[in-house]
Amino acid sequence: MSSPATRPEDLMGLTKGEYDTILDILGREPNLTELGIFSVMWSEHCSYKSSKLWLKTLPTEGPQVIQGPGENAGVIDIGDGLAAIFKIESHNHPSFIEPYQGAATGVGGILRDVFTMGARPVANMNALRFGSPDHPKTRHLVDGVVAGIGGYGNCIGVPTVGGEVNFDPAYNGNILVNAMTVGIASTDKIFYSAAAGVGLPVVYVGSKTGRDGIHGATMASAEFDDDSDEKRPTVQVGDPFTEKLLLEACLELMATDAIVAIQDMGAAGLTSSSVEMASKGNVGITLSLDDVPQREENMTPYELMLSESQERMLMVLKPGREDEARAIFEKWELDLSVIGETNDSQRLVLMWKGEIDADIPIPPLVEAAPEYDRPWTATPPRAVREPSEVAEPTDISEALLTLIGSSDLCSRRWVWEQYDHMVMGDTVGRPGGDAAMVRVHGTKKALAISTDCTPRYVEGNPVEGGKQAVAEAWRNVPSVGAKPLAVTNNLNFGNPERDEIMAQLVGAVQGMGAACEALDAPVVSGNVSLYNETNGQAILPTPVIGCVGLIDDAASAVGNGFTAEGQTIIIVGQTAGWLGCSIYQRDLAGGSNGAPPPVDLVTERRNGDFVRTAILDGLVSACHDVSDGGLAVALAEMAIAGGIGAEIDATPDIPTHAWAFGEDQARYVVTCSDPDDFLHRAAAAGVPAEATGTTGGPALTLPGAKPISVANLRETHARWFPEYMASR
Amino acid sequence: MKARVHITLKNGVLDPQGKAIHHSLEGLGFDGVDDVRQGKFIEIELSGNDPDAARASVSEMCEKLLANTVIENYAVEIDD
Amino acid sequence: MKARVHITLKNGVLDPQGKAIHHSLEGLGFDGVDDVRQGKFIEIELSGNDPDAARASVSEMCEKLLANTVIENYAVEIDD
Amino acid sequence: MSAAVIVFPGSNCDRDIAVALEAALGTAPLMVWHGDSALPGVDLIAVPGGFSYGDYLRSGAMAANSPIMREVVSHAGRGVPVLGICNGFQVLTECGLLPGVLMRNASLKFVCRDVDLRVERGNTAFTGGYKVGDVIRIPVAHHDGNYFTDPDTLKSIEDNDQVAFRYCEPDGTVSDAANPNGSLANIAGVLNGNGNVLGMMPHPERLIDPLLGGTGGTPMFTALAEAVAA
């Protein structure tokens, strides 16, 4: 056991203080393998050291919650003995380095998080943020990321049913690739990661281990100075074919009762999977590293423990069930190797060529992981901008065309046509609607799924922006008629060691927490990605929310396209004309952006519940929530989706541009054939609702504006993405 | 003039295709295969007639488009 | 022993990948490219040490699996 | 009467086709693992979509060499209807049951969307529920659907009336704009000489439920059920 020197550059990202804690825990200097293990376990990624304090404040419970944060994915009850299991995860940095493989392995990783718990994945979502369209790398990154997400999901045969794509110069040096998977399991067949019990075999399955993605810190360490190319940490390459086999083999084995615990090997590979299983089960684990299937020659214990090779799982089986498991994995043409055993030592002991290579007590490795209360100072509030302070367009219709033809609001068809969104035969409708809907196989029920975040709001006011991210993701679910049940979240921020970034994180979490509480949508899983900055330029604060809801009969859902002529168009919710921080203000008016729209959570809940009930009662023929771009954009999207125009006869008592493009929250546009009943019930429920026009004709006519043909709207909406991607 | 370009995965980079082909060859009963790696072979017809210029230009094509230099190596030959 | 296999599309067979690469190269401003064809390059590590046997075996692999001889040609080299 | 669905490592539309067959036949098809070597008493075989062997090397190539495919070929020779959808079509061309090959889409991108198909041949076990000239709307989802053959083969399949479907405009016009992948002569589906083997890139099994977007695929399964019951 040679000891590395303790120069700061040799600490693999640990601070001197953290290193001293390790000395206390071990009572000696760690060797290279041990230091590597501490370094990854105590990395921001695995230990959540900057965010943990705040994550604890999020509401995570409710009668619908079977498993909140802390396992591979969150689990909620969807009735009839079934559970939905879901989580979102980032693969930001790898996707910037190698967009195709980075995005692909991001999808692979989140799929494993879900099926490791016993669920068959039924839907993928993705939330993407790229730099300015004008930035020289953007097109290449979009192309690679979209192809990578499709490449993995299409091959494994899980439909990619929705997501979001945005562009902003703040992501020029740090794109965001957040992938979400939703799966379905029986409530009595959910698998956890606690390896309770001693003398149990620890079993490795899946692909062999190579030097993929080993901590870059390796490079700085003295022992590897004379390295050639061979030991360079390499980019992880995804193998969706192997993952498909792993998925089927795991589900087949899970149908037996041979498994005690199972955990995928994700970040920090064998290290975090073995430590977490042992720690949760209060046991020790001895691993024989010689038995780990290896893809490359001369791998060291350090490399084996830190490799992030994909498509691997670690399981603890009941004793004597190894052969049964092996038969299943062999049928699926996969490796299975018994690499260790649990014991009562509460230590992680690694054997290598007949000797002990590492020996670490597990409780302090897990519990002494640092947790920081990083300083922050609240983000200064921005001035509220009155509609009159935001320049009016010369022509409302032209402004609308500019907006729906812009990079952030145009059709995402170019993206989702590269994803198989129908495989598994349960995708209700096509992408492009509000929440995506996936039927629960063999039943009438469907899950409704959406992802959302409006980073410019979070930047303007982290607390309101955090609330808004939850509110918007949530709002998409009642828009189709489903009841939101729970959320997952991906907190993407810059460097938390800077006060103003930490303030964004704290504020966003506070806002999210309040919203989840008020909307009865507890957080059941999530992921944190910090240090998204380049040369001191941080990304916009981007807490992405994924919301999952349920509808009892998918046939009672509605879409967001106008369905017939002569329907009454009703706006649900209050339109005050909030233009501060709006897309209109940003793209067409300029000037300082002002405060983002406030979120009234009580109103949000009341309006959403009302709309959902009205849909289920059959009063609504189409529904669309109002978000970026305001009412005008929402109406245009409904016209495009339905291929039917509309005459809007509202007489707003606010400036027309504020009425058309203001981004007030908690609003929906619905169409009804019997408006009186709807309006009557709305009044009774105290929900603001106003008939504002009628569907029909070949054009959309906004108040005081010239008609725009639906054909023109559709053309303009469709054009930007394919043209941008085809140009260079 | 013709350029022949070989694009291969760097050492240590996982090659799922090679792995699957290897497996399939075994299934077909071919013994004695230790490893399979799959790369690309690109032939480019060029209209110029200066081999050095051609080599320089094709190398630039590799850097810019043909190879993903994060995970792939390339080799250019000019047949003149 | 190592076998190097080149798999190329037969003359007259459409090559969507080659065509797309050609187009992109032009878009990137590379002049003087007359044609681009994309093929495969497969390297096989073999444990035997008889080059003739290896050549025969790899040719059979090509016939059975590696090439679709309706549209592709293959060429086998053995590095010994 | 029984149907079989062949399952390869990496197949992923096997359940979808099984659902469609069960709805039409009233009984669940037999799911047959690629490593099996027998197809006892089967009178309809489906080779499903997906990414057998990851689509590595060439789509369908490794699956075409699976043990079960010898049985499929021999059943096809005896006149048993064999339907290959998407990856199944690729497998059937790779194992020589159908002419031509499926190359990378001309766009080089995976494409998943609804397309219109013109029915070119009506009197087969697969297409008996349609009339020649009918236009059906049906989804495609593939990366390698660009149908290609040499000119002689093309002439012979056209002369023998082996084209089952072509990509077309909603009004039935066959145009480049309606071609999602660059296929020769807009060919979306091809029959063998005897008309008992059909390969097609579009997915009829995805369109058997109005909730999922339509029922344009249902007549194919109904026709198959009638054909095998007869």
Ligand SMILES: Nc1ncnc2c1ncn2[C@@H]1O[C@H](COP(=O)(O)OP(=O)(O)O)[C@@H](O)[C@H]1O
């Ligand atoms: N990355 C993506 N992957 C798949 N679908 C996407 C993606 N981005 C956007 N979409 C789909 O496009 C539609 C519009 O997206 P968006 O404008 O973000 O919706 P909303 O305004 O309701 O949040 C949604 O149906 C969404 O699921």
Ligand SMILES: [Mg+2]
């Ligand atoms: Mg929406």
